[in-house]
Amino acid sequence: MIKYIEYTPTADEFNYLTNSVGWGVRDNNIVEEALKNTLYSLCVYDDDKLIGYGRIIGDKTIFVYVQDIIVIPEYQSKKIGTGIMNNIVNKINDYKKINPLLRAYVGADKGKDGFYRKFGFITREEASLGAGMILFGGKHEEE
Numbered sequence: 001m002i003k004y005i006e007y008t009p010t011a012d013e014f015n016y017l018t019n020s021v022g023w024g025v026r027d028n029n030i031v032e033e034a035l036k037n038t039l040y041s042l043c044v045y046d047d048d049k050l051i052g053y054g055r056i057i058g059d060k061t062i063f064v065y066v067q068d069i070i071v072i073p074e075y076q077s078k079k080i081g082t083g084i085m086n087n088i089v090n091k092i093n094d095y096k097k098i099n100p101l102l103r104a105y106v107g108a109d110k111g112k113d114g115f116y117r118k119f120g121f122i123t124r125e126e127a128s129l130g131a132g133m134i135l136f137g138g139k140h141e142e143e
Helices: 011-020 026-035 082-097 113-117
Strands: 002-007 041-046 049-058 062-070 103-105
Touching: 002 082, 011 026, 011 041, 011 062, 026 103, 041 082, 049 103, 082 113
Parallel strands: 062 103
Antiparallel strands: 002 041, 041 049, 049 062
C-alpha cells in the first residue's frame, strides 16, 4: 500500500534514493545538515519500503524552492511523483496564505519541464524574470 508521510528520511535513506536515480551519494553529515534545514519533507512508502521523496527549502514567506523530487526507478511512471508534487503544491498554497506573492521555484532536470508544467510552473523567461543562474559548487575551467 502506497503511503505519503510528512517525515524526514535518514541520510542513508536519502542517499539510497539519490543513488537509485543516478544522482550519486553525498557525505552523511552534508545530507543531515541539508535535511535539518528543510521546511517541508515528504516520504513515500510502499508498505515499509521508501520509494519516493520530495522537499521544500526556503524562507516560507518570499521564496521557496521545490527540491529533490525522487522516485526510485521501479516505481516511476506510476503517478508517485504526481502524488509528491500534489502534496508539495498544497504546502506551497498554505505558505501563500502568509504572502500571496510567494515565489516557488523548481530546478527541473533536463527533459522534465513538462512534468512540472502540469502543476503550473513556467520558465523564468515566460515570467519575464530572466534565465536564472547558478553558482556551481563543482570545479570548472575558465576560458
